[in-house]
Amino acid sequence: MLRSKSNIRYQIILNVIMTICSLIVLLPMVLLFMSSISSESSLLNYGYNFIPREFSLSSYGYIWKNKEVIFRCYANTIIVTAFGTVVHVLLVLAFAYPLSLPDLPAKNVFNFLLIFTMLFNGGLVPSYIMWTTWFGIKNTLWALILPGHLMSAMNVILVRTYMRTSIPGAIYEAAKIDGANYFTIFWKIVVPLSKPILVTISVFTGLGYWNDWTNCLYYISDRKYMNIQGFLNKMIQDIQAILQNPDADPSAVVNIPQVSIRMAIAFVALIPILIIYPFLQKYFASGIALGAVKG
Numbered sequence: 125m126l127r128s129k130s131n132i133r134y135q136i137i138l139n140v141i142m143t144i145c146s147l148i149v150l151l152p153m154v155l156l157f158m159s160s161i162s163s164e165s166s167l168l169n170y171g172y173n174f175i176p177r178e179f180s181l182s183s184y185g186y187i188w189k190n191k192e193v194i195f196r197c198y199a200n201t202i203i204v205t206a207f208g209t210v211v212h213v214l215l216v217l218a219f220a221y222p223l224s225l226p227d228l229p230a231k232n233v234f235n236f237l238l239i240f241t242m243l244f245n246g247g248l249v250p251s252y253i254m255w256t257t258w259f260g261i262k263n264t265l266w267a268l269i270l271p272g273h274l275m276s277a278m279n280v281i282l283v284r285t286y287m288r289t290s291i292p293g294a295i296y297e298a299a300k301i302d303g304a305n306y307f308t309i310f311w312k313i314v315v316p317l318s319k320p321i322l323v324t325i326s327v328f329t330g331l332g333y334w335n336d337w338t339n340c341l342y343y344i345s346d347r348k349y350m351n352i353q354g355f356l357n358k359m360i361q362d363i364q365a366i367l368q369n370p371d372a373d374p375s376a377v378v379n380i381p382q383v384s385i386r387m388a389i390a391f392v393a394l395i396p397i398l399i400i401y402p403f404l405q406k407y408f409a410s411g412i413a414l415g416a417v418k419g
Contacts, residue, residue, distance in 0.1 A: 183388035220283035267343035
């Protein structure tokens with residue numbers, strides 16, 4: 125069937141809008157990479173450009189000097205992100221599934237407790253004292269896993285809404301007639317049918333763990349347990365300290381990149397996300413759309 129002229133114009137307008145939005149997202153990443161392979165002098169003299177005036181890999185060379193530490197920090201980040209994301213999804217599922225059932229006793233109480241955690245918290249100082257004194261997580265990988273990311277009330281609401289609106293109640297009734305209990309329904313029916321929203325919250329959580337540097341700042345002082353974001357942030361602080369030290373060797377200070385190193389560090393931390401995200405995009409788009417419809 126031939127499309128009308130109005131539909132064609134509408135499609136062209138949408139394509140133009142989406143192209144502009146895509147460029148808005150992609151161009152900063154391109155500028156970030158191009159700045160990271162520009163010489164320090166060209167950045168200081170001409171600013172940031174999409175085409176480097178003077179090509180240089182000095183920033184990546186400076187990072188490569190710390191390759192052993194960086195590889196260990198990358199390993200820590202991968203372990204923390206993978207383990208934390210899996211545990212987070214399991215906890216969210218365990219909380220969201222009962223809340224999606226219409227016959228859950230004291231359902232309003234659990235909903236209130238869920239929303240309460242979104243509005244109030246103990247604050248930074250009490251949290252720090254609790255985690256370090258009572259749980260003893262300082263300078264351990266648990267410091268990168270437990271505080272802040274292990275449970276999200278928003279993700280519970282997304283999964284609960286998805287289960288309530290996207291899984292027909294007739295499936296539950298049919299499973300009960302066949303003799304399935306709640307646990308069997310959960311693993312054999314609910315989890316497989318919730319794949320889009322589970323991938324969605326996994327992306328949210330994985331990004332949170334990967335990009336987190338505050339837990340490393342608060343709880344980690346031993347480089348052996350640092351994640352990549354915390355170490356790269358520490359590297360920037362060390363460079364600033366060297367540059368501001370009046371007793372530093374002038375010849376060593378000249379060879380330290382000041383501007384391009386920040387771009388290189390940001391790009392190094394971004395690479396794994398750029399590689400993984402395209403494979404999860406289709407589930408992410410459908411999951412966030414379905415999980416946000418109807419409260």
